[in-house]
Amino acid sequence: MAKVVFPDHLLSHTNGERELEVDCNSFRSLVQALNRRWPGIDEVLEKTAVAIDGQIYQDAWLEKIGPQSEVFFMQRIEGG
Numbered sequence: 001m002a003k004v005v006f007p008d009h010l011l012s013h014t015n016g017e018r019e020l021e022v023d024c025n026s027f028r029s030l031v032q033a034l035n036r037r038w039p040g041i042d043e044v045l046e047k048t049a050v051a052i053d054g055q056i057y058q059d060a061w062l063e064k065i066g067p068q069s070e071v072f073f074m075q076r077i078e079g080g
Contacts (some may be wrong), residue, residue, distance in 0.1 A: 002030065002069040007009065009075050013041050027052070027060040030071065049074050 001021040024030040033075040035042040
C-alpha cells in the first residue's frame with residue numbers, strides 16, 4: 001500500500017480527503033485507482049507534479065511505486 005498525500009489545491013477534487021492508502025504498483029495504476037474513486041481526477045493530476053519517495057517528477061507515468069512508498073502530489077509551478 002502506498003501512502004498518498006494531497007495538497008490544499010486538490011482537496012476540492014478529493015472531497016476534502018488529505019491522505020489515504022492505495023494498493024498500486026506504478027504511478028499509472030495509482031492514478032487509475034484514484035480516478036475510480038473520484039472520476040475526472042486523472043485530468044487534474046496530469047497537471048500536477050508528484051514526489052515518489054522524495055524524488056520529484058513532472059511526468060511520472062512510467063514510475064514504479066513499491067510497497068510502503070510515499071506519494072506526495074504538489075502544485076506545479078510554471079517557471080518564469
